[in-house]
Amino acid sequence: MKQPSYLACVFGNPIAQSKSPIIHGLFAKQFNIDLEYQKILAGADDFDAAADTFFSNAATIGANVTMPFKHDALAWVDDLSVQAKRAGAVNTIIRTPTGFIGDNSDGVGLVNDLVSHNVVLQGAHVLLIGAGGAAKGALPALIDAGIAHVYLYNRSAVKAKQLADHVNAYSEAMVSIYETSNQTFDVVINATSLSLDNALPDLPDTIFSNKPAVYDMVYQGQQEMHNTAFLKHAKQLGCDIVIDGLGMLVEQAAYSFYLWFDKRPNSQEVLHYLRESG
Structure with a gap:
C-alpha cells in the first residue's frame, strides 16, 4: 500500500465521535494534498507514548489534541507558541526541523x-x-x-x-x-x-x-x-x-491546517457540507 505524503491525527479519549478526519480530509482535497488523518484513542496516562509512536513516522506533519490531553501535550512538545503559553494548553502540535511546537487554535x-x-x-x-x-x-x-x-x-x-x-x-x-x-x-x-x-x-x-x-x-x-x-x-x-460549536470546530481545524501546510482552507465550504450532511 502506498505511503501517504503526509500523516496527521487527533488524540483524545473518547475519540470515536470526532469529525476531524472528515474536516481535514476536505481541507486537503481543496489543495490536492495527499493527507491521511487518523483518530487515535490514547489511554488516560498514555499520551506521551502514543505521541512518541505516532511521530516516529517521518511522514507525520502534526496532530490535534482534544480532551483530556491538552495539558499532556503542553508538557510533551519542545517549544510553545505565544498563544499556547497564554492559554496554558496545547491543541495543535507542529513538526519542525528542530523539534515539536505546541500551539492553540481553539x-x-x-x-x-x-x-x-x-x-x-x-x-x-x-x-x-x-x-x-x-x-x-x-x-x-x-x-x-x-x-x-x-x-x-x-x-x-x-x-x-x-x-x-x-x-x-x-x-x-x-x-x-x-x-x-x-x-x-x-x-x-x-x-x-x-x-x-x-x-x-x-x-x-x-x-x-x-x-x-x-x-x-x-x-x-x-x-x-x-x-x-x-x-x-x-x-x-x-x-x-x-x-x-460546530463552526468553532471547523475554524480551529482550519487554523491547524494552516499551521501545518501554510495554506488557508475555505472553512465555510466545509461547514456547509457538515450542516447539510446532518
Missing part, C-alpha cells in the same frame, strides 16, 4: 466563528463559563479581538481564580470572576461540556437579561444551531443570536 476558531455570525466583540463584555482547556484556549483570542472585559464563572472558584490570574499576567487585568447576578453581558459563552449531558450551568437566568449573543462550544446534531440545552434555554429567554 481561541482563533471561536473568534472566527463569532465574527462569521456578525457578533461584535470590540468593546464587548463577555461571560465565559468554564475554566478547563476550552476556556483557556478561548481567552487570549477573545482579548486580542478587542473585548472590554471577560467575567469568568466555574463551579470550582479556585480553578476560575487560577485561570484569571494566569491570563491577567499577559493581559492587564482583563479577566475577573463573575460574582453578581446584576451584571449584564453582550456575549455569553459556554465552554463546559454540560450540554452533552443535557444539563445547564448553575447560573441565574439574569445572565441572559441583556439578550446577549449566546455561544455553546458543544454541538449536538449538525443541521440546527440552537439545539443544545444551553442554547434552547437562551432562546426561550429571548436571545436571538444562539450558535453551537
